[in-house]
Amino acid sequence: MEHRPGGAERWRLVLNGKAAGDPRLREAVGNLRDRGIEVGVRVTWEKGDADRFIAEAVDDAVGTVIAAGGDGTLSAVATAMAAHRDGGLASLGLVPLGTANDFASAAGIPEEPGAALALVADVDPRPLDLLRIQADGAEHWCANLASGGFGTQVTVNTSAGLKTMLGGLAYLVTGIASLGRIDPVHARVHGPAGSGAAAFEWHGGFIALGIGNGRQAGGGQALCPDALIDDGLLDVTIIPDLSDTLGETVSKLMAEGRGDALESIAVRARLPWVELESGEAFVLNLDGEPVSARHFRISCEPARLRMHLPPDCPLFARGLGFG
Secondary structure, three states: OOOOOOOOOOOEEEEEEEHOOOOOHHHHHHHHHHHEEEEEEEEEEOOOOHHHHHHHHHHOOOOOOEEEOOOHHHHHHHHHHOOOOOOOOOEEEEEEEOOOOOOHHHOOOOOOOHHHHHHHHHHHOOEEEEEEEEEEOOOEOOOEEEEEHHHHHHHHOOOOOHHHHHHOOHHHHHHHHHOOOOOEEEEEEEOOOOOEEEOEEEEEEEEEEEEOOOOOOOEEOOOOOOOOOOOOEEEEEEOOHHHHHHHHHHHHHHOOOOOOHHHHHHEEEEEEEEEEEEEEEEEEEEEEEEEEEEEEEEEEEEEEEEEOOOOOOOOOOOOOOOO
């Protein structure tokens, strides 16, 4: 494990306010302090808190920041850290305390807070790519996956109360209730040529779209099943409009376990950047943050941060160590 010079390790835990009463996390933080690690806790309640806490951590020369919450908390913390990449922050950790925890699940991060924090303490950080999104002139960042279409609308429409009661199952319940009224998004999707392949070009109506650094979103929807977090590329998945055979397609997805059936209709590409253009505004969900625009440019920013992840994390393209 890397150690910063000058005495005890200094951590800053940025905790989503919805999970502030978790007794397991309180105990795990106490155990870290018993090990001689200085852990400061900051609780987020509203938009902008993560930015403020990360700026404070930079000023305090904190060595490691822990995002404690779901995919939205991870993305907010990673976004704030990316803006201070040269400000002295050494690494990022994650304690999964959200509803779906899609990134943590795909990466193999332990669900139990004590085990997740032990991973940060005992395993060196490795490079992590981030997604940079430009939407009608505004800039956003995303750590896991940008999604659009049916899955995005399900996520947006699922109530906080239902999420609390059912967890990831809430998305499935909302999705089933939505069947039969799926309106496709019409867009042009294009990206550059590379590795001997022609430039990517697709246009039409889609019912689902995933642009991944990570692999899944919306409570386990594996839109980008082969995405890697350190390859410098985006995984793009488009599920075209299937209005004429919707009932048959849904039955096929359910009968065949979704994955194989999805593969037969999906359009896929792997690109350093991609642009999406539509005649009217549509929504992309950026790790839980819905952003509406008519034009999106999404690029992969290689090795933007370093993150503590399991040594056997399936999202890694490279072997142990950097480079």
